[in-house]
Amino acid sequence: MSQSPASAELIVKDLTIRFGGLTAVEGMTFEVNRGEVLSLIGPNGAGKTSAFNAITGYIQANGGSMTYQGTLLNGLKPNQIAELGLVRTFQKTSVFMGQTVLDNVLHGLHLVSKQRPLAIIFGLPSVAREEMELAAEAHRILGFVGLSGRADWAASSLPYGELRLLEVAIALAAKPKLLLLDEPVSGMNPSETASFMKILAEIRKLDITVLLVEHDMKMVMGVSDRVVCLNQGKIIANGSPAEIQGNPEVIRAYLGERYVRAQG
Amino acid sequence: MKRGLTLAWLLFLASVPLWLDNLYILHVLIMTGIFVIAAMSLNLLLGYTGQLSLGHVAFFGIGAYVSSLTTLGFSVHLLPDWQVSADPKPVWFGMLLGTVVAGLFGWAIGRLAFKVRGAYFVIVTISFAEVIRLVALNWVELTQGPMALNNIPYLRLGIPEVFEVAFLRKPANYYLVLAVGILCYIIIRRLVKSRAGRAMIALRENEPLASSVGVDVTRYLVLATVVSAAMAGAAGTLYAHYVRIVDPDVFLFIYTVTMVIMVISGGKGTLAGPVVGGIIFGLLPEVLRSARVPPEMQWVVYGVLMILVVYFLPQGIVPAVRDWWLSRRAADAPDVPAEATTKAASR
Numbered sequence A: 001m002s003q004s005p006a007s008a009e010l011i012v013k014d015l016t017i018r019f020g021g022l023t024a025v026e027g028m029t030f031e032v033n034r035g036e037v038l039s040l041i042g043p044n045g046a047g048k049t050s051a052f053n054a055i056t057g058y059i060q061a062n063g064g065s066m067t068y069q070g071t072l073l074n075g076l077k078p079n080q081i082a083e084l085g086l087v088r089t090f091q092k093t094s095v096f097m098g099q100t101v102l103d104n105v106l107h108g109l110h111l112v113s114k115q116r117p118l119a120i121i122f123g124l125p126s127v128a129r130e131e132m133e134l135a136a137e138a139h140r141i142l143g144f145v146g147l148s149g150r151a152d153w154a155a156s157s158l159p160y161g162e163l164r165l166l167e168v169a170i171a172l173a174a175k176p177k178l179l180l181l182d183e184p185v186s187g188m189n190p191s192e193t194a195s196f197m198k199i200l201a202e203i204r205k206l207d208i209t210v211l212l213v214e215h216d217m218k219m220v221m222g223v224s225d226r227v228v229c230l231n232q233g234k235i236i237a238n239g240s241p242a243e244i245q246g247n248p249e250v251i252r253a254y255l256g257e258r259y260v261r262a263q264g
Numbered sequence B: 001m002k003r004g005l006t007l008a009w010l011l012f013l014a015s016v017p018l019w020l021d022n023l024y025i026l027h028v029l030i031m032t033g034i035f036v037i038a039a040m041s042l043n044l045l046l047g048y049t050g051q052l053s054l055g056h057v058a059f060f061g062i063g064a065y066v067s068s069l070t071t072l073g074f075s076v077h078l079l080p081d082w083q084v085s086a087d088p089k090p091v092w093f094g095m096l097l098g099t100v101v102a103g104l105f106g107w108a109i110g111r112l113a114f115k116v117r118g119a120y121f122v123i124v125t126i127s128f129a130e131v132i133r134l135v136a137l138n139w140v141e142l143t144q145g146p147m148a149l150n151n152i153p154y155l156r157l158g159i160p161e162v163f164e165v166a167f168l169r170k171p172a173n174y175y176l177v178l179a180v181g182i183l184c185y186i187i188i189r190r191l192v193k194s195r196a197g198r199a200m201i202a203l204r205e206n207e208p209l210a211s212s213v214g215v216d217v218t219r220y221l222v223l224a225t226v227v228s229a230a231m232a233g234a235a236g237t238l239y240a241h242y243v244r245i246v247d248p249d250v251f252l253f254i255y256t257v258t259m260v261i262m263v264i265s266g267g268k269g270t271l272a273g274p275v276v277g278g279i280i281f282g283l284l285p286e287v288l289r290s291a292r293v294p295p296e297m298q299w300v301v302y303g304v305l306m307i308l309v310v311y312f313l314p315q316g317i318v319p320a321v322r323d324w325w326l327s328r329r330a331a332d333a334p335d336v337p338a339e340a341t342t343k344a345a346s347r
């Protein structure tokens, strides 16, 4: 490894996840370094989402450890992990459908907000003041992802591409230090994907580390500092985008044996 | 505009005892008000967190019994030769204690039940209410069982011998219930428009997403149960010191069902829903009675009306009226995207 261990923000070591008899992830070891964009790629069913779920506390790992800046994540609840600064999005579009776009982002600001139950019940002025600050912050975040004009819309009336942006806005509202994105551009058209890549570049400037799961190779190769490739639960390659692109094992995993033979 | 409407509505409610000289109708209004408070408290749980408490009347009854026993005084044997007795305390203290104890029970039930949610919460709350009812029925030394607690004192506020308001007559009780109702409404309104209420709504709408942005599921569900239980308890104390007789029938399942009907027909998850539903279903039995509908038919009418509301206005009356109002306004002002405003308002 060329990176010094001191710069490792998230360390995943020997992670193993089983669903009954099926081993979804086996002995997975990798690190995410402070400030980088690391992509986790691999064919469908490789175990990428399962790894995300284990890191963020949605499922329990059957083996191995996950450490975020020295804190062991194993056994923590999702909300505790979010408090540490790890915030994720979901592969299947996930917003608060019945709420307005602005309210969606306000939900995301839960950890930013400091209101205590008694202060709320007694209607202290600090609560009203903070509510105004939160609304302003929510509008700012909507502007950041390009949804300014949609604040009062119902989330359910947004077109698909904008729903995916709203998901990112909700996650950003939680002030992540490490943002985990699970296939954020799947289902987007090329121009939506292109503008999403611009947003991702802006996110990097905010000093947010990104762990990205994505199928769109053009995007992965364009935005990643490093790529980890997973196949059938095991890591088969770990390197720069260029190294991954030329790696025969990766090509085989993605395109199948026949393609490699035909090319050879 | 909205503020003016609220003010007009409050002035109307406050004026009722001034022009209404039928004391029976005033009594019905007081009872309806007490039920509206209970329905509002249930709505905090059912409407905002999405958890159905089918034992909600237990908190109401706990408030009633605790406040009655505190103000009547009691003497019980906890062991054959260990007797615990308490002298009568002032009514305001009893009401406060009844509210707090109901809230504590809410906390316990919340901690217990939210490990397992949904259907399990329903079962835990039903069982809890039944156990409490059996205690009230069978612990005769404390509760008089089916003989009921009688001669419960009424509330007096002020300095004895100097200036005192007695809540004995109906107009005074009407204003007391109105004041407590407004207070509960304000507290619920503040809660749901704050961080806490947003967390509850987020859990109801999408729990995995809510926890991904740091919402502590158990914490906010327990908070909702505590506040909800305390308010139901407060309604129970109002009942006890107004009716001035409390028996184990306050725990009857039918009262929980009535509260649920009020919340769902009015519109769960809206502030005005339980008020509207509570007033309609609280006054309906009296309207039917004066129309000489036989008592057996009353329940049939009740049920049919409920089914009609749920069938034609599945969100409840308040959201339906609001949607209709907003879509009319959107039609008048073509620069507003009609689809966006109506959909945004539909929750």
Ligand SMILES: Nc1ncnc2c1ncn2[C@@H]1O[C@H](COP(=O)(O)OP(=O)(O)O)[C@@H](O)[C@H]1O
Residues within 6 Å of the ligand: A019, A022, A023, A024, A042, A043, A044, A045, A046, A047, A048, A049, A050, A051
């Ligand atoms: N909750 C679950 N129960 C059973 N099997 C699961 C579950 N989640 C994922 N799997 C299985 O684990 C494997 C890895 O899935 P997943 O992590 O979703 O892959 P990816 O995100 O890389 O497409 C697949 O074979 C999938 O069917």
Ligand SMILES: [Mg+2]
Residues within 6 Å of the ligand: A048, A049, A050, A091
């Ligand atoms: Mg996946």
